[in-house]
Amino acid sequence: MKVPMLDLHAQYEPLMPAIRRNLDMVFAEHHYIMGRQVKELEEKMQAFLQIKYAIGCASGTDALLLALKALEIDDGDEVITTPFTFFATASTIWRNNARPVFVDIDPRTYNIDPAKIEAAITDRTKAIMPVHIFGQPADMDAIMQIAKQHGLAVIEDNAQGIGSTWNGKMSCSFGEIGTLSFFPSKNLGAMGDAGMCLTNDEELAGKLRQLRVHGENPKYFHKWVGLNSRLDTMQAAILLVKLEALAQWSEGRRRNAAFYNEHLHGIPRITTPCIAPQACSIYNQYTLRCEDRDGLMTHLQDKGIGCAVYYPLPLHLQECFAGLGYKVGDLPVSETASQSVLSIPIYPELTQEQIEYVVAAIKEFYQKT
Ligand SMILES: *Cc1c(COP(=O)(O)O)cnc(C)c1O
16 A cells, blocks of 8 residues: 555545636636736635735745735844744745744644743844644744733744634734745645735735735835735636635544544554644644654655655754854754654545554554564
């Protein structure tokens, strides 16, 4: 049996007729940049996430860049974030000439540890950028309280958490701006790159809309140096079809997670994911903490089971950030996590046979060694 890490064939098969119909409409209209489908998607997303303004853009990375620019974070400013995330979280801060300040994570949830944030605040700190890692929101009560107390903006990097909630409130709706990625492997993936900013602030929404078209308004007049970062009309047409299925897919992921939790529980050398009682995760990943992680990874791969390490090197130790002056041992919880995490297939199209096969393979490894 083969169990890939993600099965886009299975995901797309039932959707292709509707996607082809929507694309045919784009081909009939030839409105490739900022076509009506972009606005339609933004409106549907506003309703789905219960946030006032959605601004589509070219990728999740650009959404973060636009958010930082809209909040005028630049030269010499500091932004507090987590080192246990995808590269773009910190690279966008760096590319805006600001400084990423890394704060260690909670060992149970892998999200930024709010108890460690205040010690990292200086008079240059402008914002906190939590990441809702693997689909579980960070502790937004604690983070918003710290931000309020210190007058800091909050940008939620929600590339992995679309539709997740904290105390019943949608991720992306806590901070000044929330960002989404529609990279093909995200829970709501396009057939290429795409992203989005979300905000409840009308002024920030206007600024973001302007910044994604070179900062121009009116045409050929520029108040800011913006980006060329639009959400492609074709990608919007595809995402409109897929958004309809998202809630049901998230349910499927949670169902699979419950199955794993039940059947992997009690294997002595692995820990199943810990979801905070306030959180509802959408399981972008199902991530185990395991002894002999690399041994388990090889064993699963030999059995035809896809698995992956997110992330093998925390961002404070990346070569490109050497200039920030971090060294091994500075953020030990993240460093330990990098050595021991393994994500296994969780996508909603997994069959019962496949998920049972994954469980059996994990059990077999720990019985054998
Ligand atoms: C995927 C991802 C991004 C970047 O999104 P792209 O659409 O690939 O640019 C940013 N942050 C996190 C946490 C991500 O997982």
